[in-house]
Amino acid sequence: MWKRAMTGAIVLFLVGAAAYASFFIAPEEKTMHVLQRIFYFHAAAAWAGMTAFSVCFVANLLYVWRRSEKWDSLGVSSAEVGLAFITVVLITGPIWAKPAWGIYWTWDARLTSTFVLWLLYISYLLLRTLIEEPDRRALLSALFGIFSFIDVPIVFGAIRWWRTQHPAPVIMGGPGSGLEPTMRKVFFFSVLALHALMVFLIAERYRLEKLRTDVEVLRREAEAI
Amino acid sequence: MSLLSNTGALLGKELRTEFRSRELLTTTIVFILIVIVLFSFTFDPTSDESRRFAPGLLWLAFLFASSLMLQPCFLREQHNDTLSALRLSVSDPFAIFLAKLAANTLFLLLTELLLLPLFAVMYNVPVVPVLHWLVLVFFLASFGISIAGTSLSAISAQARMRELLLPLLMLPLLTPILVASTEVTKSLFDRAPFVQWKGIGFLAVFDVVFLTALWLFGEYLLEE
Amino acid sequence: MSLLSNTGALLGKELRTEFRSRELLTTTIVFILIVIVLFSFTFDPTSDESRRFAPGLLWLAFLFASSLMLQPCFLREQHNDTLSALRLSVSDPFAIFLAKLAANTLFLLLTELLLLPLFAVMYNVPVVPVLHWLVLVFFLASFGISIAGTSLSAISAQARMRELLLPLLMLPLLTPILVASTEVTKSLFDRAPFVQWKGIGFLAVFDVVFLTALWLFGEYLLEE
Amino acid sequence: MTPPAFSLVGLRFENIDKRYGGLLALRAVSLTIQPGECVVLAGRNGSGKTTLLRIAARLARPSRGTMSFSGQFSGEEAAAIRPGFVAHATMVYDELTAEENLLLFSRLQNVPQPGNRVEALLHEVGLSDRRSSLVRTFSRGMRQRVAIARALLHEPSVLLLDEPATGLDPQGVSWLAEAIRRLRDSGRTILMSLHGESEISSLGTRAIRLDAGSVAADTRTGATFRSILTFADA
Amino acid sequence: MTPPAFSLVGLRFENIDKRYGGLLALRAVSLTIQPGECVVLAGRNGSGKTTLLRIAARLARPSRGTMSFSGQFSGEEAAAIRPGFVAHATMVYDELTAEENLLLFSRLQNVPQPGNRVEALLHEVGLSDRRSSLVRTFSRGMRQRVAIARALLHEPSVLLLDEPATGLDPQGVSWLAEAIRRLRDSGRTILMSLHGESEISSLGTRAIRLDAGSVAADTRTGATFRSILTFADA
Numbered sequence A: 001m002w003k004r005a006m007t008g009a010i011v012l013f014l015v016g017a018a019a020y021a022s023f024f025i026a027p028e029e030k031t032m033h034v035l036q037r038i039f040y041f042h043a044a045a046a047w048a049g050m051t052a053f054s055v056c057f058v059a060n061l062l063y064v065w066r067r068s069e070k071w072d073s074l075g076v077s078s079a080e081v082g083l084a085f086i087t088v089v090l091i092t093g094p095i096w097a098k099p100a101w102g103i104y105w106t107w108d109a110r111l112t113s114t115f116v117l118w119l120l121y122i123s124y125l126l127l128r129t130l131i132e133e134p135d136r137r138a139l140l141s142a143l144f145g146i147f148s149f150i151d152v153p154i155v156f157g158a159i160r161w162w163r164t165q166h167p168a169p170v171i172m173g174g175p176g177s178g179l180e181p182t183m184r185k186v187f188f189f190s191v192l193a194l195h196a197l198m199v200f201l202i203a204e205r206y207r208l209e210k211l212r213t214d215v216e217v218l219r220r221e222a223e224a225i
Numbered sequence B, C: 001m002s003l004l005s006n007t008g009a010l011l012g013k014e015l016r017t018e019f020r021s022r023e024l025l026t027t028t029i030v031f032i033l034i035v036i037v038l039f040s041f042t043f044d045p046t047s048d049e050s051r052r053f054a055p056g057l058l059w060l061a062f063l064f065a066s067s068l069m070l071q072p073c074f075l076r077e078q079h080n081d082t083l084s085a086l087r088l089s090v091s092d093p094f095a096i097f098l099a100k101l102a103a104n105t106l107f108l109l110l111t112e113l114l115l116l117p118l119f120a121v122m123y124n125v126p127v128v129p130v131l132h133w134l135v136l137v138f139f140l141a142s143f144g145i146s147i148a149g150t151s152l153s154a155i156s157a158q159a160r161m162r163e164l165l166l167p168l169l170m171l172p173l174l175t176p177i178l179v180a181s182t183e184v185t186k187s188l189f190d191r192a193p194f195v196q197w198k199g200i201g202f203l204a205v206f207d208v209v210f211l212t213a214l215w216l217f218g219e220y221l222l223e224e
Numbered sequence D, E: 001m002t003p004p005a006f007s008l009v010g011l012r013f014e015n016i017d018k019r020y021g022g023l024l025a026l027r028a029v030s031l032t033i034q035p036g037e038c039v040v041l042a043g044r045n046g047s048g049k050t051t052l053l054r055i056a057a058r059l060a061r062p063s064r065g066t067m068s069f070s071g072q073f074s075g076e077e078a079a080a081i082r083p084g085f086v087a088h089a090t091m092v093y094d095e096l097t098a099e100e101n102l103l104l105f106s107r108l109q110n111v112p113q114p115g116n117r118v119e120a121l122l123h124e125v126g127l128s129d130r131r132s133s134l135v136r137t138f139s140r141g142m143r144q145r146v147a148i149a150r151a152l153l154h155e156p157s158v159l160l161l162d163e164p165a166t167g168l169d170p171q172g173v174s175w176l177a178e179a180i181r182r183l184r185d186s187g188r189t190i191l192m193s194l195h196g197e198s199e200i201s202s203l204g205t206r207a208i209r210l211d212a213g214s215v216a217a218d219t220r221t222g223a224t225f226r227s228i229l230t231f232a233d234a
């Protein structure tokens, strides 16, 4: 209990520090001024979300291979947390887009693929509610999760393969791209903070799922007697 | 009297099977979203075009979704030959249609109302001032779609190739509804909203004609 | 060896059930035409817009039709529990997928080729000079659609709300295919046609990735 | 009970043909079944028993000839007669529970006090403790029990049973035989298809054998009765 | 015949549970069936017979415990054993003809000379003259005949029959009994669920009764054998 509270406090502190850094430490950007500061959360949340989906992908693979309930629980947990982060991206994006491009939304490859990613993981969670038998639900949703992961590299590649309204990559974007060093440090710090938050949320969600399945098993055993 | 009580009992059953799991609405809404995304993405309309196309797109997506949703309406009755059981138990077979019609209309109406806020935000249109008109259009259109969908579902359930058949029969038949409700919605979403009476009248007439046809010929649709 | 002979036997069965009545192709084509007409009706695009939208529209209509067509693929096997019979008889369950995959690809390819002349006339595009490229794109896209559709049909057949589920799962997953094939088709229909290698490469990679996934995980899809 | 308007109803088949495409499933079948008879319909697989029963239930139209209910009532009243029917298919909803199914059909047939009636029937067919499971999860015998319960709900004046004992365990068969005996003794008209001799066939007061769609034998006497069921005469 | 790699195959169920949601359909079932035994599985409706048979066919996974084939062969060879299975569902395609169905499944199971084999079987089950009708148009008994034919196609070394006589007319039952006797005498292992006593139950060499998912009785001796089928002991 203590350990959990402590971890929670540390994670909160990290996220707070990242917020502080992005507002007060990072230098002002020339064309977009204070608005650009949303970038540290926008991109970092996207990275954290995609990492969460990668965790989901690995958990799905492991479930199919080992058939142990815990991988199924990890699968749902990480899908839900990833979905939350992508939702943040889908909210911060338009907030930034309105002043930057003059519109909230446009259907370019990056934006659409991100939205499709969001829909895919909603479908993943929806599919789970549509199959009653626990084993089959776990197996079939794991398989669907494996298939839907294909959209993650596409979201990542969208701004690299197609010409988009969305800005081209500044990190890992090849020669000519890049960030000012302080910006870079702040950015990586907020990436770290949001990843910590993501891991913490997944762990908490996983505990909850585990409790739920334990209760289920107890209930079944009570019925069997 | 017995028509009403039968319809009531059957409506209870329809709602129970449809809403036993509350995911039905979610699924439909996600489906409609997907259709909207696909359309927008493929055509990549300019923001001006996209505003012009919005009401049409909404109705088109909605029509697709209904043509899928209404499909199992009678198909479900074939699985254990429950349609025969109903025909054996009910005194007026029209009750079977009425119940399905009511359940479908209710369901479609609910979906539309749930989609409305989302749509309002996405295309930035003010819906509150014209809400009552919108509800009227939604009702007239959903009712028309349900009548056609329910009757055609009875036909397509008996044919082979059931999967494609309902959309195939239903979509062309409902083009008038699609066009009329798109026009009315467009006028309501206009910068200076107005009520397009012609469209509303058209929808009403369409509904009455179809309902009469169903009432007259419905019974034959159920025959073996 | 036994994988191939099993696949052959199953393919025969698939083709026989699908084509026993030759209406299937007609129905699909009519459905696609209806979607195209409905679209033009609702949006009333200018002739310039309509030319710009044509390839996207074709692929979109095609994708919708496939998501309906592929639905019964595994549903049909549930009716008399024939899927169990296949699992009992076949030595490698991958054969079941391979046969369905081949049948579906063949069917989709055929539909596309039959639609092509119509499309060429409707939008006045010269198809003959780029026919071989078109066939390549059609093949790559149909194959990708079939792989995803076949696998997801195995999933959706085992869940509730099967009617909406396959399109729901399949359409978002296939957006990349939709985009890539639309782009390639656009470039081929250009006034100065050219081959967009990036799109073709993308389709090929997509197909290979999905086929590998199906090969690795297909057998689990069939487990009870 | 309101719905079984008449308890004395006979069946009259006049010169009935039923054609499926090129196949003649029934050929010139003429039969008169008196009110209160308990008729056993025998015959080889594919001889037309199910087809005849579906026509009797008015679920299928004969290609030629007519089927009518006979008794002391007007044509309009005859239209209100609702036979109880146990078919090959269960005729209940897989996605509803046993109780919901029975309640639905009692409401549709205006059974008085549906709650009590359903309660009693569920107990009788031995499904009380599974009443709130979806029928989809039932075993074959349990489904058949629900199907029988549905047919008996409104205590019909005409009972049409197509191989009603299918899938029932020995206790189930005994219970069913008892139920049929009770209905027969209360004057209900019963037409049931059966294969071979059994506890249930011994309840019959008349045996008819169909052969390739025509009536091949028809008797009320004990000795030929047995031979019709076992095909010993053929 | 190539496919029945081994004619001597036993079945071993070890401590099997099968759970459907909250319901325990099988509880700690342990059974060893020797090669060549002909076991009759009895039990009330819903006692778990079908579930056990589906696990034996490897169509369902037990929630706990293991099912395996025993005999003188490697694990890999065991995976190639394909039991013949007659289930509640017909397991054939409605939209194919009887002949097409049987040909398809003979090809899938590498039956040598499929044409002849199918021809002979169709004749045996009495469907020669309906061979090119779609199964969809068949009567219940005709469907059951096709289902049985499908299961016997490759002369399987293990035969799993779930109420195989359902819907068959008396001649059909006699034919089936004869077929089962022949297979039993040639050393095939047979596990079949049946209700009550019949021509077919008398072929059994061992009777097992399930009760609410557990083995309640198991015998090879004649006197108790009968009482297990009729529940006279319970």
Ligand code: HEM
Pocket: A039, A042, A043, A046, A047, A089, A090, A092, A093, A094, A096, A097, A098, A100, A104, A105, A110, A111, A114, A115, A155, A156, A166, A167, A168, A169, A170, A171, A172, A173
């Ligand atoms: C409107 C909705 C938007 C969505 C759905 C969206 C989505 C995403 C996603 C998923 C990422 C992370 C993937 C990656 O790093 O490759 C990302 C990164 C980024 N976004 Fe957005 N975005 C939106 C709007 C915007 C706007 C309006 C701007 C600025 C004008 C912007 C600037 C950036 C930048 C600079 C990155 C970091 C790119 C990198 O170096 O990787 N985004 N966005």
Ligand SMILES: Nc1ncnc2c1ncn2[C@@H]1O[C@H](COP(=O)(O)OP(=O)(O)OP(=O)(O)O)[C@@H](O)[C@H]1O
Pocket: D020, D021, D023, D025, D043, D044, D045, D046, D047, D048, D049, D050, D051, D052, E136, E137, E138, E139, E140, E141, E142, E167, E169
């Ligand atoms: N829908 C149909 N289409 C075509 N033929 C049919 C159809 N239904 C039944 N038949 C045919 O009609 C004949 C009579 O079938 P029916 O089901 O009445 O037989 P039955 O006596 O009930 O047989 P069983 O004892 O097997 O139940 C059979 O030859 C069957 O093939």
Ligand SMILES: Nc1ncnc2c1ncn2[C@@H]1O[C@H](COP(=O)(O)OP(=O)(O)OP(=O)(O)O)[C@@H](O)[C@H]1O
Pocket: D136, D137, D138, D139, D140, D141, D142, D167, D169, E020, E021, E023, E025, E043, E044, E045, E046, E047, E048, E049, E050, E051, E052
């Ligand atoms: N898919 C399922 N979901 C939930 N419960 C099930 C399912 N299949 C079977 N059951 C339950 O498992 C139990 C055993 O069923 P099973 O079909 O094995 O019985 P059985 O012995 O074959 O009965 P019968 O004699 O009626 O065929 C029953 O209580 C049944 O309700």
Ligand SMILES: [Mg+2]
Pocket: D049, D050, D051, D162, E139, E140, E141
């Ligand atoms: Mg019959």
Ligand SMILES: [Mg+2]
Pocket: D139, D140, D141, E049, E050, E051, E162
């Ligand atoms: Mg059973």
